[in-house]
Amino acid sequence: MRQQVAHKDYAVAIRTVISKMFIARGDGHIGGAFSIADVMAVLFNKYLREEPKDWFVLSKGHAGPAYYACLYLEHKIPKEAITTLNANGTILPSHPDRNLTPGVQCSTGSLGQGISQAVGIAYANKMKNTNAYIYCIVGDGELNEGETYEALEFASNKKLSNLIVFIDSNKKQVDGLIDDVSCKYHYQSLFEGLDLAVHIISGNDVDEIDATISEILTGKKDRCHIVVLDTVKGKGIPLFEKANNCHHVTFNETELKELAVYVEKNEGVVKDVLGIAK
Template sequence: MKGNKDLRRFSREIRALTCEMFIKRKDGHIGGAFSIVEAIATIFGKYKRKEDYFVLSKGHAGPSYYASLCLLGYIPKEHICTLNEDGTILPSHPDRTRTPGVECTTGSLGQGISEACGMAYGLKVQGKKGNVYCIIGDGECNEGQVFEALQFAANKKLDNLIIIIDDNKKQVDGFTSHISCDFKFKNILENFSFYTQEINGNNIEEIDKAIENCLKQKGKGNAIVMNTIKGYGIKYFEDLSACHHVNFTEEQLVELQKFVDETRRELK
């Protein structure tokens, strides 16, 4: 298992490789892909075992998922900059039939959390070991299917399921509180009887501790509410009001390349 210093390095590598994908593509869902990088790095760099499963319910954040799989050797490097091209193994949203290492096809928002519940329940009824990690978006919680899945997980006491909400406060049309409502996720999840923690989701140490705590719990579902910054890791995009999906300008491509170059120098 990697220490937190290694996980911070891994997260930096994931973000830089994701930048390279965006530079080649010249567009992409940078906001939500960047806000979950530290969570991806911690799950894959320290906790996920062979018997575990990972579900990226907010499938549009796939680029950072692909970057982590590439760095771990699942995806050949020559494919990493073919994001969403014709014939690619890296479609816009994760597809388990096309991408090595992807275990669950997602993309239709709300669907992934239901799949994760089914996987966790399946492990339970078969008496198999293994945990299911599922990342969902705050905007994704507009979908009623999310709350149906939470009811199922609570009823079945799926303590082998860790639901991680990326609460970056924004969705495609603007602030989540303006488009839908100001979700009080911790209150909601605790009312569903989940063991719930609210953390800084861009902080490796807090993510690490939260997952460790979840793995000690028995008899109820687990939820981690991550307060994150959309576009986290590059200040230019953190400050950009609309960074859900970006058609990158030349200036923005320079910012991405600058981060890649700085990362390569620092990690050399």
């Protein structure tokens, strides 16, 4: 296993690489990519193993750039690709495609379908008696898709203790607040009602995320775990944190400048992470 870096640095490196992709492209799903940078940092920096082969499924596939940033930091994709996000002929399409991008394990983007793949993978691994874990990130807006509950019912029925599902509760989806677009979610009772283990934590706090995963991995293996991440959409750059809508942004001059400032400030951290994650 490679040496770890500080989770906080890894998260900053993820946001910096995403910013580079968006500057080159001129637009992107920034809000939901930045809100999950901290959980992605903990997973890629510490938990995802090659042997036994763990699985990572980004069910909210529009946050693909966050996934690509991790794969770049893990030396799976080349530097030249970073400036080609969603361009013709790129290996980095807007949403993850396992046939195009080295290291991507599941193609996602149609909301509800990533979590459905994740439960299937977890069930197959359970039947084969592997020690692999399946980590899946689902959006809170994605929970508006009925398919997510069908998948979780299956996870409950099959007691998929090798599956950890993170809900990115950033409180906003594409066209407004979750509470307005659909309904207010009472996560504890909602998921306990499905007989799943529920953890509600600060989703932009790397230490709390790390402690929660560690507790799950060392605890009783009798059911699937749901970790609700209380996050901020656009977390990391105040301009986007405060925006009413930063789901998908075509960046104006001020926003591009803000991204460039972030990149300039944190380029050194990316180099440090790349150096250690060799």
